Amino acid sequence: MEELYTLEKEVGRGSYGVVFEGHMSKTGQRVAIKRLPCSSPECIELYLQELWAMRATAKEHPNVIALHSCLLQTGPRTLQNLKPGKLPLDLVESALKGTVVGVSHTQERTNSRFQQRTSSASKLQDRINTAQARPRLQDKTNSITSDAKTPQRPPSRPRKRPAKREEEQRGPLRCLALWLVMEYCDGGDLNQYLLSRPPDSQHNHSVVQQLSSAVAFLHSLGIIHRDLKPDNVLVCDTPTGPVVKVADFGLSKMSEGLVEGDLTRQHFSSTCGSDFYMAPEVWGGLSYTAQADIFSLGVMFWAILERITFLQEGTTQEQLGAYVCKGRWLMPLGEALWENADLQLCIPMKFKRAPPLPPPPGPAVCSLLLDMLASNPDARPPADQLQARVRSALKEDSH
CATH class of the missing domain: 1.10.510.10 (Transferase(Phosphotransferase) domain 1)
Structure with a gap:
C-alpha cells in the first residue's frame, strides 16, 4: 500500500467498511480510501454492486463521486490493482455460491463456468461477461509408479520433477478486502x-x-x-x-x-x-x-x-x-x-x-x-x- 498510497487517518466508519484520508505516494494528491472487508457473500455482493456502479459513472459527472482505482488485498501486505473493465472472479464466485471461496491461481477460471449459473445470479453474471477468461493451465503430471513392467530411467539419469510454481507453493488464497480509491471531499x-x-x-x-x-x-x-x-x-x-x-x-x-x-x-x-x-x-x-x-x-x-x-x-x-x-x-x-x-x-x-x-x-x-x-x-x-x-x-x- 505504501508504494501507491499513504493512509493518514480514519474519516468515516459504517456498517460495511472504513474510509481513510490518504495521499497518492507519487503525486501527493489527497484521496479517500475505502476498505471493504470481504467476510461474507452478502457483503461481497454489495461491494461488487458498488464497484460496478462507480466504474460505470467513472469521472463523467461533477456531482457523482469519482473512482480512481480498485485494489484487491490477498494478504496482510499483498495488494494488486484490479484492471479496468474486470471484476474479481473469486468474489463473483463467492456471491454466486453464497459462501466465501479461496482464490487458487492454478484453478481454471473461465466465464463459461459462471454463465452456467443461470437462475439466482443472472444479473450478476451479465456483469462479468466482458471479463477475459484465464488461460487453462496444463494438468500436473501424475507420478510414475515403480512397476516391473514400467520402463525406468537409468540410475545415471535421475528423473527431474518440475519445480512448483510460487502460486502452488503458497496454496489457495482468499481476497481479504477491496480497497476503493476515490476523490476526497x-x-x-x-x-x-x-x-x-x-x-x-x-x-x-x-x-x-x-x-x-x-x-x-x-x-x-x-x-x-x-x-x-x-x-x-x-x-x-x-x-x-x-x-x-x-x-x-x-x-x-x-x-x-x-x-x-x-x-x-x-x-x-x-x-x-x-x-x-x-x-x-x-x-x-x-x-x-x-x-x-x-x-x-x-x-x-x-x-x-x-x-x-x-x-x-x-x-x-x-x-x-x-x-x-x-x-x-x-x-x-x-x-x-x-x-x-x-x-x-x-x-x-x-x-x-x-x-x-x-x-x-x-x-x-x-x-x-x-x-x-x-x-x-x-x-x-x-x-x-x-x-x-x-x-x-x-x-x-x-x-
Whole structure:
C-alpha cells in the first residue's frame, strides 16, 4: 500500500467498511480510501454492486463521486490493482455460491463456468461477461509408479520433477478486502456541511440543482441509487460554494436495459434504503421503479430548503429530513403516505424547523416538492425532466 498510497487517518466508519484520508505516494494528491472487508457473500455482493456502479459513472459527472482505482488485498501486505473493465472472479464466485471461496491461481477460471449459473445470479453474471477468461493451465503430471513392467530411467539419469510454481507453493488464497480509491471531499457529508453553517438560500438552491443533475445522470446510465440521503452526499467546499457528490452505491442497482426506453418501467423488489427517505411503495413492500429515487430526493430537497431536521433514534446528531408529526412521534413521509395515500402534506412546514431559519420556498418550488412526494410514483417527475423543473421553479419564485 505504501508504494501507491499513504493512509493518514480514519474519516468515516459504517456498517460495511472504513474510509481513510490518504495521499497518492507519487503525486501527493489527497484521496479517500475505502476498505471493504470481504467476510461474507452478502457483503461481497454489495461491494461488487458498488464497484460496478462507480466504474460505470467513472469521472463523467461533477456531482457523482469519482473512482480512481480498485485494489484487491490477498494478504496482510499483498495488494494488486484490479484492471479496468474486470471484476474479481473469486468474489463473483463467492456471491454466486453464497459462501466465501479461496482464490487458487492454478484453478481454471473461465466465464463459461459462471454463465452456467443461470437462475439466482443472472444479473450478476451479465456483469462479468466482458471479463477475459484465464488461460487453462496444463494438468500436473501424475507420478510414475515403480512397476516391473514400467520402463525406468537409468540410475545415471535421475528423473527431474518440475519445480512448483510460487502460486502452488503458497496454496489457495482468499481476497481479504477491496480497497476503493476515490476523490476526497473536504466538506464532509451534506448534513455536516449545511447544519454547521448559517442558512444560505443561494447555496441551498445550488445543492438541489446539483443533486437533480446527478440523479438524472445516474438514471440515464440505468443506475438506481436506492439509498439517497444526506449521509450519502459528500461535499467539496470551494470558493464559489459547495460542490456535492452523490456517493455510496452499495445498495444501487443497475438496470439490464431500459424497458422501451423508459427506466421508470423497470421494476425492483428488494426493500432497502433508510427509513426517513424511503418511498411509500418501498415501505409497503411493493415492486418499485426508479421513481423511488425521486421521492427520496423530494424529502431531501424539502429538508434542505426549509432546514428541517430530526434526531436519529439513539443519537444526538441532527439529520436533515422531512417527516409527519403523529402525536409526540415523528413518522417518515413514506410510511405516512403508505398508510394514507390521500394525506395532505403542508409545504412549507410552519414549525419544527431548526433555527436559524431560511426563507420558506415559494409557490412554484412547493408545487414541485408536492409532485416529487406524490404517493403515486407515476405522478412524480422523471429524472430527465427534474433538473429543468427545479431550475424553472427557482427562477419563477425569485421573481
